[in-house]
Amino acid sequence: MNGALPDVPEVRVVGLPQLTSGFDLVERLDLGMHLKVHGPLEPIGGEQLAALAERISLKGRGGAGFPFAKKLRSVADSAIRRGVRPVVVVNGSEDEPACRKDTVLINRAPHLILDGALLAAEALGARTLVIGVTRDSTERSMQQALAERGLSNRRGSALRARVQRNPVRMVTGESSALIRSADGGPAMPPGRKVRASDSGVGGAPTLLSNAETFAQLAVAARIGADRYRNTGLQDEPGTVMLTVSGAVARPMVLEVPSGVPLRYVLQLAGAPPLPQGVLTGGYHGKWMDATAAHDAVVSRASMDAAGGALGAGAILPIGQDTCPLGEALLVAQWLAAESAGQCGPCYLGLPAAARGLEDILNGGGPAALEALRQITQAVKRRGACKHPDGSAAFIESTVSAFTDDLAAHVLGSGCGRPVQGVLPLQDEAAPTAGAGGGDTGPSGQRLAVDWTLCQGHGLCADIVPELIQLGPDGYPSVAEASVPRYSQARAVRAVRRCPALALRLEEDPSKPAARPSLPVLPPGRGRRALGSGRD
Structure with missing residues (x-):
């Protein structure tokens, strides 16, 4: 998966x-x-x-x-x-x-x-x-x-x-x-x-x-x-390089002339005959439904007109046997973890958007849908780079493309289909030494709340808002959160400053780190295990 x-x-x-x-x-x-x-x-x-x-x-x-x-x-x-x-x-x-x-x-x-x-x-x-x-x-x-x-x-x-x-x-x-x-x-x-x-x-x-x-x-x-213009379309001549993956029998890279039917590309890779949707342009791209994908050709103009995007040439169909919102949630969570951690729309907005999509999947109702729309609107055009914009556009396209599934999750008990994990994600790996930017990956730790001790002071949400937000009752809305490397120092500070000693850092088995740079607390130990408690 x-x-x-x-x-x-x-x-x-x-x-x-x-x-x-x-x-x-x-x-x-x-x-x-x-x-x-x-x-x-x-x-x-x-x-x-x-x-x-x-x-x-x-x-x-x-x-x-x-x-x-x-x-x-x-x-x-x-x-x-x-x-x-x-x-x-x-x-x-x-x-x-x-x-x-x-x-x-x-x-x-x-x-x-x-x-x-x-x-x-x-x-x-x-x-x-x-x-x-x-x-x-x-x-x-x-x-x-x-x-x-x-x-x-x-x-x-x-x-x-x-x-x-x-x-x-x-x-x-x-x-x-x-x-x-x-x-x-x-x-x-x-x-x-x-x-x-x-x-x-x-x-x-x-x-x-x-x-x-x-x-x-x-x-x-x-x-x-x-001679170059003899291949492909008149307004977009030449060939196009595509990467086709997702629910296909043979993930592949193809060189095709512009103007080739998209359905033929999908057929070559062994995609389902009637895909539930096709993600075009990659994880900053847009979803197309089966009808639009059947009629579109490989070109910027055609795919834009059909509601998709050629983008960097990534084409990812998904079949009828998987939950499209669940597939998108895995990607949204990955996009949030890819944040550079240096601007609010990225390190606050993208995790919040991923949690909003998760709330919808968990039966949050119309209020969760409206909250997600507000978050994605707040993220766009405010980041230090295009990552927040592209990630928000992906989530908005997901919500718009799969209206039946969205209604099943918002108004009912869900679509009833499992999440197959057909969309490829990057293997977690430690950054190469000396490559620069090595503080943006997973730390191998998670920040956990001990509910028997938490008194709702809210200091943790002020120190690490990208990991912990307060719910309507004034208490943290999550019990545990994976800590990326760029948040490690703030996570340690939150542990040390919690007046009730209700926070702890634990090993995160789902995201091992090759080179942990901060101490990991065993479960059940408070801030004194990290030192005096002073910053």
């Missing part, structure tokens, strides 16, 4: 391959095989490269869909105005459990990504290239690719290229988090909105796009805009 996808799942192609050319020959295209399959590539001037990106309607493939040509010109203008050399960053930080397309490309066709990045660097006059990754396999493959090209981070090099390794966390894939880590900081959003094209790595104008985007640019530069 909810098992993680492998780094490189099965790869299939509909039509003629472009990004996946050569995958039928070798597992990984080294530089020699890459040149045999794709051929050499000549540099292109800056305006020519921007014009090429415009002609093929190239948009970012990481989820936001921002026009690449506009981003390229913005970086060039900023660099010229300021008189500084820009930086090029490849975002290969594919940390969402339902996405593997970029990971597949980095592992199997790293030189195609480097081709696009080096084209952009040459056109802009950049002398620094950073490739952000989060996995052992992608780090190894990209380091090897740089070595095969003779690229390094040594001083005096015409182009200094390096791989930036970050922990596998949802927020590390956010552009500002990657830039911050490349500058030596933690892999978390900085909390201030600054365009990378104005000020990115080292304060320089920075062209940042995801791995597939650079690979698409490399393909178009080789075959030309006209």
Whole structure:
């Protein structure tokens, strides 16, 4: 249940391959095989490269869909105005459990990504290239690719290229988090909105796009805009990389021309003939019902019109034999745990939204539904990054898409179906040493309330509001809560300050930690086991 996808799942192609050319020959295209399959590539001037990106309607493939040509010109203008050399960053930080397309490309066709990045660097006059990754396999493959090209981070090099390794966390894939880590900081959003094209790595104008985007640019530069446009739709030409998982017989990554029916993609992966719903765009995406999924084609416009989202290319159907709200709750809880813990909408709002969805499932009635709607509205457009917005949108889409099940839980005794755990989630793992941002994972502890001692003073809710809230009676509304690492210090403080000694920290068997950094109290012991009680 909810098992993680492998780094490189099965790869299939509909039509003629472009990004996946050569995958039928070798597992990984080294530089020699890459040149045999794709051929050499000549540099292109800056305006020519921007014009090429415009002609093929190239948009970012990481989820936001921002026009690449506009981003390229913005970086060039900023660099010229300021008189500084820009930086090029490849975002290969594919940390969402339902996405593997970029990971597949980095592992199997790293030189195609480097081709696009080096084209952009040459056109802009950049002398620094950073490739952000989060996995052992992608780090190894990209380091090897740089070595095969003779690229390094040594001083005096015409182009200094390096791989930036970050922990596998949802927020590390956010552009500002990657830039911050490349500058030596933690892999978390900085909390201030600054365009990378104005000020990115080292304060320089920075062209940042995801791995597939650079690979698409490399393909178009080789075959030309006209031939590139012969594949797919007129308004969204070319191919699209998709990750299909959920209730399917064969989780896979597919390269398909835009315009392919979504139902055909689902059929290839062995999805149920009549899915209860299809989550599109990943865990910051939207649900489509079976009818909409049957009629839609793989394109941004078509899926948006059908109520879905292409996003980062994740497609996840669920069958009729599972509770869709229960499946969504597992994802909502995971999204809440992925918080960077540095802004209220994230570390307070997302756990509250997950608890609100849980209240609905537990028969909270119309009041619980209204409370959930208020929470999701309060979360949006107030975070330090897009994680709160995307997570709130996912919950809102869940509530809107499964109205019959929602009514059964809100007005009755539930839908009667079990939760199968068909949506993949990340395996819990300790962050890599030295990767930065290692305080955002599970601590392996839980904060527990001893009801025989609790007197309702409420200090705990003031100190750790992300873990404990007070109910209408003035007492904590939960008996125990898992403690993420970013809340450990506050959890210890809450234990120490409880006047009634009613709080304790215990081992959390559901979330083991590889490296516990704070003492764990055995059940039944109070604050004196931690010391004097002073902060």
